Amino acid sequence: MDYLEQFFEFLSIPSISALPEHKSDIERAAHWLKERMIRAGMDEVRIISGAGNPIVFGRKSAQTASAEPVPTVLIYGHYDVQPADPFEEWHSPPFEPKIRDGKIYARGSADDKGGVFPAIIAAEEVIKDNSLPINLKFLFEGEEEIGSPTLKGLLEEYKDLFECDMILSVDGGMYSNEVPSITTGCRGLAAIQIDVLGPSTDVHSGGHGGVINNPIQALSHILSSMKDQEGRITVEGFYDDVVAVTEEERKAFSEVPFYEDAYLQEIGVPALFGEPEYTPVERMWIRPSLDANGIWGGFQGEGVKTIIPARAGCKITCRLVPDQDPESICKALETHVRRHTPKGVISSVTVFPGNSKPYAIPEDHSALAVIREVLYELYGKEPINVRLGGTLPIARAFLDVFGTYLFFFAMSGPDSNAHGPNEFIRIEELKRQKEGLKLFWNRYGHAAIK
Ligand SMILES: [Zn+2]
Known part of the structure; x- marks a missing residue:
C-alpha cells in the first residue's frame, strides 16, 4: 500500500461540514480530490458548486475495443466528515492519522474517506492497465453528514452529467465482521x-x-x-x-447474526420490546x-x-x-x-419537512447477483442480505431523479466507530474496497455485454 501516505494527507484535512469555521477545509478537501482524480487519468474532473458545499465530479469512458454499448456506473461517496469531539476520548488526534494493529485511526477513515480514496485508486489502476470495461462516473459530495440538503437539487440540475445505469455507494459498511453483507433497503x-x-x-x-x-x-x-x-x-x-414479509425473507433474516444478550448489554436495557409476532431483526428492518x-x-x-x-x-x-x-x-x-x-x-x-420514503432494491436486480459474486470472492463466504433500520435519503433521491437504483458497496466494519471517537478503518478493508470495485466493474461490464 504505497499510497497510504496520500490517504493520510486526505484524512488530515478536517473537512467537517457541520461547523462553519471549517468551510475552507471543505474547499481544500474538494480541491485535493479533484487534483488526485485528474492524476488518476480521468477524462474530465470538475467541481460543481451550488448553494451548499461543492460536488467533485469525475468521468472516464470505457477503454474497450468492442463497439457494443457498455453500462455506466456512478460511484457515490462523500468527502465531508462528522465533528471530532469529544477530543479527549481520542487516543491520537483525529486529524493526525495513526496506524495501530493494522487499523488506521482518524476522523473520516471509515466514513467516508476510506470509501472514496480506494475508489480513485481502483480507477487509476484500471485506467493505467487500459482495461476499463465500463463507463465510470464519480460523484463525491460534501454535505452527507448534514443531510445532503442541496444534493437532490444538483442531481436535477445536472441530470445529463450524472445519468447512469446504476449507482454504487462507497459510503456505508458491513453489518458484521463475520460474514459479508449486502444492504438491500432502508426505512x-x-x-x-x-x-x-x-x-x-x-x-x-x-x-x-x-x-x-x-x-x-x-x-x-x-x-x-x-x-x-x-x-x-x-x-x-x-x-x-x-408489504407482508415472505417466508423466504423470514428465513433469510433468521440467519442474520443477532445476539440478544450482547445487544441488551450494549444498549443497557433490561428486555427487548416490540411486536411479538416478529423477531428483533425483522422489527429493526422490515417492520x-x-x-x-x-x-x-x-x-x-x-x-x-x-x-x-x-x-x-x-x-x-x-x-x-x-x-x-x-x-x-x-x-x-x-x-x-x-x-x-x-x-x-x-x-x-x-x-416536518424532509420526510423520506422507504427504499428497497428489487431482489431480482441483475447487479445484486454480481455484487453477491464479488463479495463471495473477496471474503470466501456467502454474503447475507441485510437492511438498514435507518433512513438514507440519498438512495431515494437517486431513484426519484434517475429511476436507477443505488447499491451499497462499502467494506468498513460495524465496529469502525464512525461518528464517534477513535474512528478507524482496517488496512485490509481499504484493499478489499479497491479490489472489490475492480472486480465489480469487470464482472458487471462483461455480464452486461453478454
Ligand atoms: Zn457516510
Whole structure:
C-alpha cells in the first residue's frame, strides 16, 4: 500500500461540514480530490458548486475495443466528515492519522474517506492497465453528514452529467465482521410534533385542579393510545400499506447474526420490546416503528410548583417500510391525534419537512447477483442480505431523479466507530474496497455485454 501516505494527507484535512469555521477545509478537501482524480487519468474532473458545499465530479469512458454499448456506473461517496469531539476520548488526534494493529485511526477513515480514496485508486489502476470495461462516473459530495440538503437539487440540475445505469455507494459498511453483507433497503421517515393547549397561562392547581383538563395528561393519553402494551402500533391505518414479509425473507433474516444478550448489554436495557409476532431483526428492518423523541410541558425545576400547565408537546418520528408513504402516515397520525384528544384541551399536529420514503432494491436486480459474486470472492463466504433500520435519503433521491437504483458497496466494519471517537478503518478493508470495485466493474461490464 504505497499510497497510504496520500490517504493520510486526505484524512488530515478536517473537512467537517457541520461547523462553519471549517468551510475552507471543505474547499481544500474538494480541491485535493479533484487534483488526485485528474492524476488518476480521468477524462474530465470538475467541481460543481451550488448553494451548499461543492460536488467533485469525475468521468472516464470505457477503454474497450468492442463497439457494443457498455453500462455506466456512478460511484457515490462523500468527502465531508462528522465533528471530532469529544477530543479527549481520542487516543491520537483525529486529524493526525495513526496506524495501530493494522487499523488506521482518524476522523473520516471509515466514513467516508476510506470509501472514496480506494475508489480513485481502483480507477487509476484500471485506467493505467487500459482495461476499463465500463463507463465510470464519480460523484463525491460534501454535505452527507448534514443531510445532503442541496444534493437532490444538483442531481436535477445536472441530470445529463450524472445519468447512469446504476449507482454504487462507497459510503456505508458491513453489518458484521463475520460474514459479508449486502444492504438491500432502508426505512423511510415521517416526523411530526404534537402540541396540546390548555389554559391560556399556567394556572393554580388549587384553584383549578379537578375543574379543567391538564395538557400534560391529555398528551400522555394521546401518546399511549398510539401503541398497545406489547408494542403494536394502534394508529388507525398505520400498517395498511406495509408489504407482508415472505417466508423466504423470514428465513433469510433468521440467519442474520443477532445476539440478544450482547445487544441488551450494549444498549443497557433490561428486555427487548416490540411486536411479538416478529423477531428483533425483522422489527429493526422490515417492520415500521413509532417513537416519541422528546416531550415537554409544565414545571421542570427542583421542588414543587402547584400549577396546571398551559401547554405540553412532543416530537414523534416513524420509520417506514415499503410501501408506506410518509404523507399518508402523517395524515393517519393527525387523524389519530384528533380522535384521541380528550375534552377540555386543543391539540394540533405539525408535519416536518424532509420526510423520506422507504427504499428497497428489487431482489431480482441483475447487479445484486454480481455484487453477491464479488463479495463471495473477496471474503470466501456467502454474503447475507441485510437492511438498514435507518433512513438514507440519498438512495431515494437517486431513484426519484434517475429511476436507477443505488447499491451499497462499502467494506468498513460495524465496529469502525464512525461518528464517534477513535474512528478507524482496517488496512485490509481499504484493499478489499479497491479490489472489490475492480472486480465489480469487470464482472458487471462483461455480464452486461453478454
Ligand atoms: Zn457516510
